Amino acid sequence: MDWIEIKKDPKHIAKEKNKAKKLRKSQWWLNKISVGICHYCKKKFNANELTMDHVVPISRGGLSNKKNIVPCCKKCNSEKKYLTPVEMIMNQTNNAKDE
Numbered sequence: 001m002d003w004i005e006i007k008k009d010p011k012h013i014a015k016e017k018n019k020a021k022k023l024r025k026s027q028w029w030l031n032k033i034s035v036g037i038c039h040y041c042k043k044k045f046n047a048n049e050l051t052m053d054h055v056v057p058i059s060r061g062g063l064s065n066k067k068n069i070v071p072c073c074k075k076c077n078s079e080k081k082y083l084t085p086v087e088m089i090m091n092q093t094n095n096a097k098d099e
């Protein structure tokens with residue numbers, strides 16, 4: 001079983017999303033967002049203004065590990081949206097909840 005080889009398997013996506021969820025609660029991530037630097041624009045933000053972003057989207061075979069997950073401000077996240085279908089779906093889900 002080598003999940004890295006499976007690029008578009010829904011199980012891969014579910015597994016990596018789940019790992020990302022766990023990482024979001026980790027001390028490593030809390031440290032990252034308390035430093036508060038957006039990976040893309042390099043500006044400083046409050047922890048609650050940063051979102052978790054996959055450099056290589058999970059849907060393209062990206063993994064939820066410390067090399068592939070970066071803090072991203074909401075502006076960069078929304079500008080990057082069209083490149084990352086998984087995040088678009090996630091955002092749509094979130095928006096649906098808010099409305």
Ligand SMILES: [Zn+2]
Pocket residue numbers: 038039040041042043072073074075076077
């Ligand atoms: Zn940014």
